[in-house]
Amino acid sequence: xxxxxxxNGRTSKGMPAFIILEPHYIRINWQTDSDxxxxxxxxxxxxxxxxxxxxxxxxxxxxPRQSIAVFEQGFQQALEHKYKGATFLKSGYSSFAKTGVKGxxxxxxxxxxxxxxxxxxxxxxxxxxxxxxxxxxxxxxxGEKLYEQMLEGYTVDSxxxxxxxxxxxxxxxxxxxxxxxTVVENEAVNAFAMPGGFILVHDALLDKMEHHEExxxxxxxxxxxxxxxxxxxxxxxxxxxxxxxxxxxxDVSGVAAVIVDNASSMYSLEYSRKAETASDKAGLxxxxxxxxxxxxxxWLMERLNSNEPEFLKFISTHPRTAxxxxxxxxxxEESKYKTAPNPAxxxxxxxxxGE
Amino acid sequence: xxxTSTVLETPVSAPTLSFKGKGSELFGIQIVNIALMLxxxxxxxxxxxxxxxxxxxxxxxxxxxxxxxxxxxxEMFIGFIKGMGIFIALYGVLIYGSLHIETDPGLYFxxxxxxxxGLSALVPLAIHGMMRYRTSRTSxxxxxxxxxxxxxxxxxxxxxxLFFTVITLGFYTPWFTANLRKEIFGHLRFGNARFSYEGExxxxxxxxxxxxxLSIFTLGIYSFWWAKDLIKFYIDNILIExxxxxxxxxxxxxxxxxLKLALGNMFIMVFTLGLGYSWVVxxxxxxxxxxxxxxxxFNPDALxxxxxxxxxxxxxxxxxxxxxxxx
Ligand SMILES: [Zn+2]
Numbered sequence: 001x002x003x004x005x006x007x008n009g010r011t012s013k014g015m016p017a018f019i020i021l022e023p024h025y026i027r028i029n030w031q032t033d034s035d036x037x038x039x040x041x042x043x044x045x046x047x048x049x050x051x052x053x054x055x056x057x058x059x060x061x062x063x064p065r066q067s068i069a070v071f072e073q074g075f076q077q078a079l080e081h082k083y084k085g086a087t088f089l090k091s092g093y094s095s096f097a098k099t100g101v102k103g104x105x106x107x108x109x110x111x112x113x114x115x116x117x118x119x120x121x122x123x124x125x126x127x128x129x130x131x132x133x134x135x136x137x138x139x140x141x142x143g144e145k146l147y148e149q150m151l152e153g154y155t156v157d158s159x160x161x162x163x164x165x166x167x168x169x170x171x172x173x174x175x176x177x178x179x180x181x182t183v184v185e186n187e188a189v190n191a192f193a194m195p196g197g198f199i200l201v202h203d204a205l206l207d208k209m210e211h212h213e214e215x216x217x218x219x220x221x222x223x224x225x226x227x228x229x230x231x232x233x234x235x236x237x238x239x240x241x242x243x244x245x246x247x248x249x250x251d252v253s254g255v256a257a258v259i260v261d262n263a264s265s266m267y268s269l270e271y272s273r274k275a276e277t278a279s280d281k282a283g284l285x286x287x288x289x290x291x292x293x294x295x296x297x298x299w300l301m302e303r304l305n306s307n308e309p310e311f312l313k314f315i316s317t318h319p320r321t322a323x324x325x326x327x328x329x330x331x332x333e334e335s336k337y338k339t340a341p342n343p344a345x346x347x348x349x350x351x352x353x354g355e
Numbered sequence: 356x357x358x359t360s361t362v363l364e365t366p367v368s369a370p371t372l373s374f375k376g377k378g379s380e381l382f383g384i385q386i387v388n389i390a391l392m393l394x395x396x397x398x399x400x401x402x403x404x405x406x407x408x409x410x411x412x413x414x415x416x417x418x419x420x421x422x423x424x425x426x427x428x429x430e431m432f433i434g435f436i437k438g439m440g441i442f443i444a445l446y447g448v449l450i451y452g453s454l455h456i457e458t459d460p461g462l463y464f465x466x467x468x469x470x471x472x473g474l475s476a477l478v479p480l481a482i483h484g485m486m487r488y489r490t491s492r493t494s495x496x497x498x499x500x501x502x503x504x505x506x507x508x509x510x511x512x513x514x515x516x517l518f519f520t521v522i523t524l525g526f527y528t529p530w531f532t533a534n535l536r537k538e539i540f541g542h543l544r545f546g547n548a549r550f551s552y553e554g555e556x557x558x559x560x561x562x563x564x565x566x567x568x569l570s571i572f573t574l575g576i577y578s579f580w581w582a583k584d585l586i587k588f589y590i591d592n593i594l595i596e597x598x599x600x601x602x603x604x605x606x607x608x609x610x611x612x613x614l615k616l617a618l619g620n621m622f623i624m625v626f627t628l629g630l631g632y633s634w635v636v637x638x639x640x641x642x643x644x645x646x647x648x649x650x651x652x653f654n655p656d657a658l659x660x661x662x663x664x665x666x667x668x669x670x671x672x673x674x675x676x677x678x679x680x681x682x
Contacts, residue, residue, distance in 0.1 A: 009497035012546065012658035014420070051413045053375065057421060059497075064660050067497050069420060093384050093406065104379065107386040108630055114393060115628075138454060 002075050006030040006039070009064030019068060019075075021082045026058075028068060039066065046088035052076055058088075119241075127240035128233045136196075139232055140177055143196025147180075150192075150200065154184035157203055160352055164201065164215075167348035171216060172290050175223055189304060191218060193225040195232040208303045212349035213296025217283040221300075224282025230275045280324060284331055291340040294332045301325045370602075370653045374644035376414035378634030384410055385633050401435045402428025411636075415644060417495055418655040426492040434488070438481075445473045479513040480506065486539060491662065495545075499662040504542035512538040529563060530556025540593060546658035547597065554592035562588055579617060580610035586643070595653055602651025608642065616642045 002021075005014035006028050017030035026046075028039040039060075047059040056076050059067045080089060099107075134142075160183035168181055177197030186202040193199050199222045209215055225231055271279075283297050301321050388403035405428045412424035452466025483506045490500040516531040533556040540552035566581030590606040616638060623631035623638075 007496045010660045011656075012496040012498045013656045014496065051380070051410050053414075055421070057413075057423075059423065063663075064499065065494070065497050067423075093387055104383055104386065107390070108382070111386055111389055112628065112630060135454075141454065141457070 002070050002073050002078070004068050004070035004075075007067045007069075009061075009066045014069070017068065019070060021078060023082075041066075043083060043086050043088065046086075048088050048091065050091045050094055124237040124240040127236040131232045131236035132229055134229075134232065136176060139229070140196035142232075143177075143194045143198050147182075147194050147198040147200070150194070151182070151184070154186065154200075157183045157185055160203060160206065163348055163352035163354070164206075167212070167215065167345060167352060168219060170342070170344035170348055171219065171286070173219075173223060173286065174289070175227055177226060179219075179223055179226070181219065191222055193222040193231055195226070195229070195235070197223075197226050199223070199226070205303065206352065209300070211293075211296060211299055212345055213287060213293045214300040214303065215296075215349065215352075216287055216290060216292050216345070217296040217300045220283035220286025221279045221297075223286065224279035225271070225275070227282065228275070228278060230271050230279065234271060234275075276324065277327065280328060281331065284328065288335070288337055290342060290345070291338065292342065292345075293339045294328075294337075297328050298325055298332070301328065370418050370649040370655045371416075372644050372647045372649070373416050374414060374637075374641045375416060376411060376637045376640060378631070378637045380414075381407075381410060381633035381637055382630075398432075399428075401431035404428075405431050411640065412493065415640070420496050420655075423494045424492055425494060426488070430488075430492075434484075441473075441477065445470055448473075475517065479509045482513075482535075482539070483509045486543075490543065496658070498546040498658045498660050500546075501544040501662040502539075502542055503544060504538060509538060527556075529559035532556070533559055536589070536592075544661060545595070547661050548653070548658060549596045551594045551596065552592055553594055554588055559585075559588055579614035582617070583608050583610045583613045586613070590647060595649065595651070597653055598657065600652040602649050602653035604647060605650045606643075606647050608646045612642060612646070 002019045004017055004019050006017035007014060013032075015030040015032050017028050020027040020029070025043060026041040028041065030037055030039070041058075041060045045061055047065065049056065049058055054072050056070050056079070057067060058070075059065045083089060161181070164181050164183050168179060173179060175197060179197045179199065181199040181201060183201050183203055183206060187204045188202055189205045189208055191199065191201045191205055199219070201218070205218070206215070209218075280297060283300075284294055287294050287296050301324055304321060384406055388399070388406060391399040392403055405424070405426050408424045408426060412422040415422050448466050449470040452463040452470075456463045483504060486502040486504065490502040493500045512534055516527065516534050519527040520531050533552075533554050536552045536554060540550045543550040562581070562584045566577065566584060569577040570581055586608055587606050590604050593604040595602045595604070620635045620638060623634050
């Protein structure tokens with residue numbers, strides 16, 4: 001028998017009571033100055049009791065609930081002993097709390113590890129997934145803004161741009177986006193693909209090229225990046241934490257602004273080795289589709305290679321060009337086809353190399 | 356059974372408020388919550404929140420008896436889904452508009468308008484729904500709290516005050532806050548006890564003016580005293596009427612205590628990489644609640660049940676998501 005307070009759910013007056021734990025129910029004998037009575041609580045209608053401390057609170061029945069409060073006297077232990085396994089005593093939270101400091105520590109460290117893993121791996125991976133499912137118009141609009149932003153730092157060679165676009169028009173291209181290519185003045189042998197089909201080619205790269213198949217290969221490679229959304233995904237990865245924050249703080253429209261503000265990150269984006277290989281294959285596919293010499297891809301690699309200072313070749317994190325060339329040669333061996341001259345492309349090429 | 360009348364005396368309980376929660380206990384709950392949220396990709400959130408509230412209520416005591424939160428994860432899940440639905444729809448409109456910002460600026464501004472109109476129309480709805488839900492799910496010694504305000508009255512107060520706030524370029528904000536609290540507390544019931552709010556906008560305005568300038572002059576140090584004044588404005592103006600007798604809540608919080616609390620919380624968050632959030636919650640509640648007392652003739656033993664059963668979780672989580680900290 002335990003001493004406690006009984007509350008009948010109609011007033012807040014605590015009535016002194018004796019609580020008796022019977023085998024299948026709880027009996028409460030309460031008494032006030034003017035009145036007394038007995039309540040019988042069936043175990044099945046008792047509400048779950050959790051987070052008890054020195055005082056154990058039990059609630060019973062439908063609205064308004066009756067309740068009892070018992071201060072210590074080993075009441076909690078007696079309940080658990082008497083009604084082992086009863087629903088109202090079950091709590092995943094309480095049983096976890098019983099594991100003590102060790103459980104809390106292990107749980108906490110485990111969570112911390114998961115949080116770190118999520119932050120450095122999960123969030124970027126999720127962002128990549130989201131980016132892969134961006135609506136096309138949105139991706140195009142974003143790419144256009146980026147592209148305009150990037151062009152501000154360059155001088156456009158408009159004559160060569162017209163010729164390049166002509167070359168592009170003469171190519172047979174499969175793409176979800178309209179492809180727009182621009183030639184800019186820059187001494188680095190390089191080219192970029194931006195989301196939504198915008199391609200930027202440095203004139204130094206064009207100057208180095210000796211065959212138009214190289215250009216076709218380059219365009220195929222960059223269109224491959226666009227088509228497989230490599231730049232969108234890579235940007236989403238590198239900006240994933242900004243994106244997470246802006247989503248958390250409810251500023252979804254801010255994401256686009258953040259991306260455009262970080263246009264400069266386009267230069268430093270690194271595609272994975274896998275992405276480059278996939279785009280190299282796309283370059284080959286474009287050459288094949290237009291019956292052009294697949295060696296164009298290999299020549300292109302050689303141009304890029306010759307530009308790299310010797311010492312960088314050892315420390316560079318980029319996939320090594322020599323490896324890429326080997327792989328290309330293997331692929332070319334595997335699927336041979338007949339090449340055919342393409343006068344339209346050659347005219348555009350001559351125009352491009354004209355001056 | 357031996358009956359001794361000595362244990363059966365019933366002394367009147369003093370209406371003291373206290374918070375008995377421990378950071379380590381809450382942490383144990385949070386770990387389980389977060390683990391389950393990870394496994395369910397966040398869907399467990401409403402259940403996690405219900406569990407948190409159940410713990411916090413259970414550890415908040417009035418006159419030695421704990422409060423009970425009766426809300427369930429399922430109820431909160433329904434509210435969460437509805438809230439999310441409305442938010443996603445509103446954001447959908449906004450994103451749709453921003454896609455056409457260049458081609459059709461008119462459409463963009465219409466979408467922006469719908470977004471903000473929708474958002475401001477939601478606030479009163481969310482406050483109302485949350486008050487109805489939270490109070491109906493709160494009990495103490497079996498006596499439920501209740502909210503008798505109507506949605507129409509809430510809209511009237513909200514929109515009227517919003518209008519004045521907009522045309523005064525924000526100067527009316529303190530009156531807005533005070534009037535909103537009057538509307539909310541004026542309809543709050545705790546059994547047969549009724550609440551009211553006596554704080555005036557002018558008072559809040561003066562607190563803000565004083566706080567703003569003194570914070571500048573003291574390079575921000577005064578901001579802790581400013582925050583203390585705001586908390587006291589929110590708490591000390593709450594009146595309770597019970598059987599014709601009035602009592603008042605009173606906070607003895609000092610600026611120094613608030614400073615210790617705020618800096619301590621900041622250190623805990625930084626040095627535990629956020630894992631110490633549970634301690635931040637319990638510390639904060641302990642400082643706020645343990646410093647709070649009821650002055651007057653409030654008799655915690657004389658409350659009578661007046662509420663009827665009420666179910667509706669619709670707006671609970673929407674208010675939470677928008678984080679409008681009105682109470
Ligand atoms: Zn590439």
